[in-house]
Amino acid sequence: MKIALLGYGKMGKTIEEIAVNRGHEIVLKLEDDIDNFELDKMDIDVAIDFSIPKAAFKNITTCFKSDIPVVCGTTGWLDDYEKAIELCKKENSAFIYASNFSVGVNLFFELNRKLAKIMNGMSDYAVEIEEIHHTEKQDAPSGTAISLAQQIIAENDQKNNWQLDHAEADEIPIKAKRIENVPGTHTVSYASEIDTIEIMHTAKSRQGFALGAVVAAEWIKGKKGVFSMKDVLSDQLK
Secondary structure: OEEEEEOOOHHHHHHHHHHHHOOOEEEEEEOOOOOOOOHHHOOOOEEEEOOOHHHHHHHHHHHHHOOOOEEEOOOOOHHHHHHHHHHHHHOOOEEEEOOOOOHHHHHHHHHHHHHHHHHOOOOOOEEEEEEEEOOOOOOOOOHHHHHHHHHHHHHOOOOOEEEEOOOOOOEEEEEEEEOOOOOOEEEEEEEOOOOEEEEEEEOOOOHHHHHHHHHHHHHHOOOOEEEOHHHHOOOOOO
C-alpha cells in the first residue's frame, strides 16, 4: 500500500516505521500543510494525517478532492468536522477520524460507555475526567478526554456538557495536565463521600497510537464512506 504522511513529527515518524515494517511504502511526507501538491497526479492509496489543528481541514479536504481516503488523528480542528464529512460524501471518498487510534484506548472507550450506563442515576457519585500528556501537546483537553466525556453524556441523564477544569452541576469537569515525556494517561473517576470508582488507560509509548492508525489505513483502502475505529475493530469488540 502507498501511504502519504501528512504531518511528519514524532508521531509521523513512528507511523512510518510501523508502516514500512508491515510492507507498505511511504510515497509522500509533509511537515504540516498540504499546500498546493497535485495529489491527483500521485499514486497514493491512503493518506494518514497527524499534522496540526490549523492544517488538518485543508489536508483532509484536499485528499477527498483527489479521491484519496484519509485516516486522521489530528485533534483540535473539530469545529470543521461536519464540513469535512459533507465534502467526503460529496466527493464519494472515505474517512476515518479518531481522537485516539490505540486499540487499547478504543477498548477503554467501550469500558467507559458501559460504566457510564451503570452509573447513570447514581446521584451520590460525581464524575470527573483527568488527562495527562507531554508538554508538546498543543490542545487541551485532549481529543481522547473529550470523547470520553461525550460517551458519558450520551449515557447520563444529568450531564449535558463538559468543561475544562471548573464545571457546573450538569457538566463534566476535565482536568488537563502537561508533564514532560508522558505519551498519554486518561482517568475517569466516580467519587462519593464513601468511595471512588476509577478506570484508567496509560499509554507507554506512541507505538499503540501509530499501529492503530496503520491498521485503520489498511482497513479503509478501497472503501467509501465515513467510519470510526469501532468499525475497524468490530470483530474484536463483539
